[in-house]
Amino acid sequence: MKEAGDTSELLNISGLKATAQRIAVLDAMRLLGHASADDIKQTLESSGKSGISVATIYNVLGDLKQAGLLRKRMSANNKMYYDITVSDHCHIYDEASHTITDFNDTELMKLVSGYLKNKKIANFDLDHVEIQIVGKFQKTK
Ligand SMILES: [Zn+2]
Incomplete structure (x- = not known):
């Protein structure tokens, strides 16, 4: 899990504009480590950020994956989830x-x-x- 560094800086380094939604989703991913779009939605809601729809979360996750900040994986119960650790493990x-x-x-x-x-x-x-x-x-x- 990535610990150090500012989330918006990390987005900029990866070539993405640091929008509020991207920061919120990436922060949630850094906290959770492995998460589905629904898990992220729950985490955002519990921290008072309920204005981001699941569809938007999926879009943001796609951007983050494209930028190499996340990996998309499938769990043994056929659930899609994202992983903050992009190296092989x-x-x-x-x-x-x-x-x-x-x-x-x-x-x-x-x-x-x-x-x-x-x-x-x-x-x-x-x-x-x-x-x-x-x-x-x-x-x-
Ligand atoms: Zn992992």
Whole structure:
């Protein structure tokens, strides 16, 4: 997750005009880490910014993705969500809470990416690898 730096500055560096809506959505993403448009809507509403529609949030998310500030991903329950961390990393999907968390295992990522690069799938250009580990966290007593 990006911690330091001003959100409007980050937008400008990425070639986007720092509109109030883009700042609000990117701030929410920096807070949430992984979120759907609906999650962002809820977060904005709870912080008193209810004037931004879900359709607008989708548009802004598209702009942010295009600028390389977010990655679009799909969770194991077929829900589209955005990720503030754009580098390759693994995810853990908890079937009980339907939440996504980062699982930083560079060795696993290297292993799979390296394997697939050497394997060469016929008529297929590998762009990147996404790994999602699905299961349930044990309840702590
Ligand atoms: Zn992630």
